[in-house]
Amino acid sequence: MSSYIDVAHPERHAPYLDIPDDVIEYLHYLDFVKLRSPRTVNGYYLDLRGFFRFMMQRWQRVADTTPPDEIKLTGITTADIAQITKRDIFDYLDHARNADNGPKARARKLSALKGFFHYMCTQVNKLTTNPTENISLGTPQKALPKYLTETEAVTLLSHIQSDFYTRDYCIITLFLNCGMRLAELVTINMGDFRDDTIRITGKGNKERLVYLNDACLDALQRYRKDRASLPNLVDKDALFISNRTGKRLSARRVEQIVARCLQSAGLSGRGFSPHKLRHTAATLMYQGGVDMLALKEILGHENVSTTQIYTHINREQLKKAVAASPLASQKYVEEKPSSPAADSEDEDTPDSTDSR
Numbered sequence: 283m284s285s286y287i288d289v290a291h292p293e294r295h296a297p298y299l300d301i302p303d304d305v306i307e308y309l310h311y312l313d314f315v316k317l318r319s320p321r322t323v324n325g326y327y328l329d330l331r332g333f334f335r336f337m338m339q340r341w342q343r344v345a346d347t348t349p350p351d352e353i354k355l356t357g358i359t360t361a362d363i364a365q366i367t368k369r370d371i372f373d374y375l376d377h378a379r380n381a382d383n384g385p386k387a388r389a390r391k392l393s394a395l396k397g398f399f400h401y402m403c404t405q406v407n408k409l410t411t412n413p414t415e416n417i418s419l420g421t422p423q424k425a426l427p428k429y430l431t432e433t434e435a436v437t438l439l440s441h442i443q444s445d446f447y448t449r450d451y452c453i454i455t456l457f458l459n460c461g462m463r464l465a466e467l468v469t470i471n472m473g474d475f476r477d478d479t480i481r482i483t484g485k486g487n488k489e490r491l492v493y494l495n496d497a498c499l500d501a502l503q504r505y506r507k508d509r510a511s512l513p514n515l516v517d518k519d520a521l522f523i524s525n526r527t528g529k530r531l532s533a534r535r536v537e538q539i540v541a542r543c544l545q546s547a548g549l550s551g552r553g554f555s556p557h558k559l560r561h562t563a564a565t566l567m568y569q570g571g572v573d574m575l576a577l578k579e580i581l582g583h584e585n586v587s588t589t590q591i592y593t594h595i596n597r598e599q600l601k602k603a604v605a606a607s608p609l610a611s612q613k614y615v616e617e618k619p620s621s622p623a624a625d626s627e628d629e630d631t632p633d634s635t636d637s638r
Contacts, residue, residue, distance in 0.1 A: 300354070429562040455498055463560060
């Protein structure tokens, strides 16, 4: 069964068959009530499935050597879940750390558990005690986002290698100028454009309008002309489609397109990806003087605190500016022995006017 699921569209994904009933109900709650995106729901599914696999071994219902995929979870009842303690949560997080999960991954797993147990206690009242209450891992240290410099971005646009040049050039241009997410780009439809704006559907199905600059408008015009001439157009609403199948491009296919363009530009092997192109757009806009609140709206961040990571980039620039001083490499000068005359000048002698 595919691990990627979308409960809003069961005809496109297999149903939940390998997790406890209470977890299934919680994921439906996330989808239909909280309106979380399919990607978010899937993340919670994977993290909660991993936790209950750990609990099955902890309860000694399966051997420690049982492969994770062979651990059956459908027999776990509400009564079983009610027996989970704070110690179980701590031990699971320690297990996750020993399995080479970094601080961000462990924080995400804890967040999934907190959400589930909060739902069980407050939304459906199936539990009276929340074992995740008051558990905190602290705030994971945020690393500076990786991004292309302006020169590297221009180089990338100048080295598009593709069998559908105008489409792939347009994809890279939108990433670098609009700062959209990969999932946002692949879901763009032809009807999402109006004059010089594009309607983007972001996390939590929240919509925002982003203005298109001249580079984007020009790239879109050229691509749309070639798109209209395709003989096998299947997904007529989708903006970015495959010239071979006529269907909407998948997120994986766009990742491959970006990787190929980075390689042809000599920028591969440095950790760049579609999300790093989003960071590039945000960084270049911030460096160009875009206001933080405006940048928050462009990127679709819910809180400005998320956007503020780009202020650290500016601090890095200030650090580099100081380091660029011609005196930055000046070596320490050893103190020279002072002359007797200089020593006499430093003596604390009484003033002549006070010697009377």
